Amino acid sequence: MPDVIYQAQPPLEFIPPALDPTFLRVCQFFLPSLIHWRTAISHIEADNLEVLLDLYHQFQDRKIRFLIAFRHPKAEDPLCLVYLLSHILPKLARHKGIVLQPPIHAHFIYDRGIPLWAGSYIGWVAPRLGGTSIQRGKADWTGLRSARDLFANGQFPMAAAPEGATNGLSEIVNPLEPGIAQLGFWCAEDLHKDNRDEQVFIVPVGIKYKYVATPWGAIANLLSELEAASGLPVETRGGASLQQDGASLSPDSLYPRLFHLSQHLLSLMENFYTRFYHQKLPVQGDIKDANELLAARLQALLNVVLHVAEQYFDLQPKGNFNDRCRRVEQAGWNYIFREEFKDVKALSPLERALGDRIAEEANLRMWHMRLVESFVAVTGKYVREKPTAERFAETTLLIWDLVTRIRGGNPSGRPTLGKQQVKITIGEPLSVSERYPAYKTSRQGARQAVADLTKDLQLAMEDLILKGR
DSSP states (O other), X not given: OOSOOOSOBOOOXXXXXXXXXXXXXXHHHHHHHHHHXXXXXXXXXXXXXXXXXXXXXXXXXXXXXXXXXXXXSSTTHHHHHHHIIIIIHHHHHHHHTOOOOSOOOOEEEEETTHHHHHOTTHHHXXXXXXXXXXXXXXXXXXXXXXXHXXXXXXXXXXXXXXXXXXXXXXXXXXXXXXXXXXXXXXXXXXXXXXXXXXXXXXXXXXXXXXXXXOOHHHHHHHHHHHHHHHTOOOOSSTTSOOOTTXXXXXXXXXXXXXHHHHHHHHHHHHHHHHHHSOOOOOOOOSOOSHHHHHHHHHHHHHXXXXXXXXXXXXXXXXXXXXXXXXXXXXXXXXXXXXXXXXXXXGSOHHHHHHHHHHHHHHHHHHHHHHHHHTTTTOOSOHHHHSOOHHHHHHHHHHHHHHHHHHTTOOGGGOOOOXXXXXXXXXXXXXXXXXXXXXXXXXXXHHHHHHHHHHHHHXXXXXXXXXXXX
16 A cells, blocks of 8 residues: 555545435546546447447346446556446447437445545545445445445446556466456345346456557566666666667566566565565476476465465455455554544543554554565466567566555556557356346355356356457
8 A cells, every 4th residue: 555554543434325316427528538648548449339338228228237246456547437338338339329318327335445545535536426436345225225225226337357456567467356247136135025027147357458659668668677676787778779669678688677577576575575484485396397487486476475475364365366365455454443533532642552563563464465465367478478568568567566666656656658449348247137046045156156147257257358358
């Protein structure tokens, strides 16, 4: 988390949705300008958009309820999705002669922690655009009830990122969280109780970024910056004669630098955690392939780094890296945002000082988790198996995130490597209603139905990566 929290504070309060139609219209009107001035996105297009158009038409005819489950590789994804709904979809509707009642929008679920690092203004803007907050690392029943109610009764369909967080990689989907599937079944259950016959769907949506012009020169320059920061000799020529436009650069000339930098950083971090945190890293077996060895070392290091945070909060390492990150995050929030600090005046100066001390230390321990959070989807061979400019850039930027966090900087201020175009691909809707009879059979049946729907959604979102190429 970029912004350091030094003081104990009252508990994080739920931020209820407070849709403001006028504010929504203003935001939709100025969205193209915002995207133009604040992002590197030059163009947004969509495939299979007729599917989404039909879903909105049926939704407005009160025949269905649905949730848009979108991929979340970058922080710009919500802007792209809102642009799709407010500008591209209405244009297609007019072309097809289909009447949709404006505004075309979606309620959405966002992490309650976002206003802490993205700016407190998000806590004002998001609810007025129809968003509802949720704390990811615990059973936030207030947030879940709000999302459940919006799914069944909201003015618009729902939208959420089932990966839970960005992973920085356009062509790898994080393991999905089961909450989206559960919300779908809750919606079907609520409609059944109210004797409503709307069908419930979850719609997978892929988002893929592609550079307008391959930014080999910008990637080479960023590698030089990272090499200098890491204590490596700076290679300014990328193994080839670098022309002003970077045209002579290629994956073959840049990959050795990227791989060497990765190895060097890995060794630095291994030494850091074994020397100062007294952690033991496993001895890797007889792995001859250099990329496989790098991947194995990275996974072992990520496990150790998370363990350092978990030890402090007395947490057991259960589940995948995403699950463990969420539990560490919530444990940190529990140390920083505390019930007894609702009335600070009732506390003595010494109690407040001790609370601040714990808050500061909890935030420092969460720093370890943030390092892992950026690398949960990194395979160690992502670039080698397909050395495109996009994969080069994504991996190099993740390394930039790591170096920036270590140096105490703000990873949200990522450098721009070049203009990008965005392709949004609409997948085939997954029917929740058809699975509802199996869900309501028993508690075990419900768990299995949620797991099966989550798995099918995962496969559908992975398939959209292939279609988005």
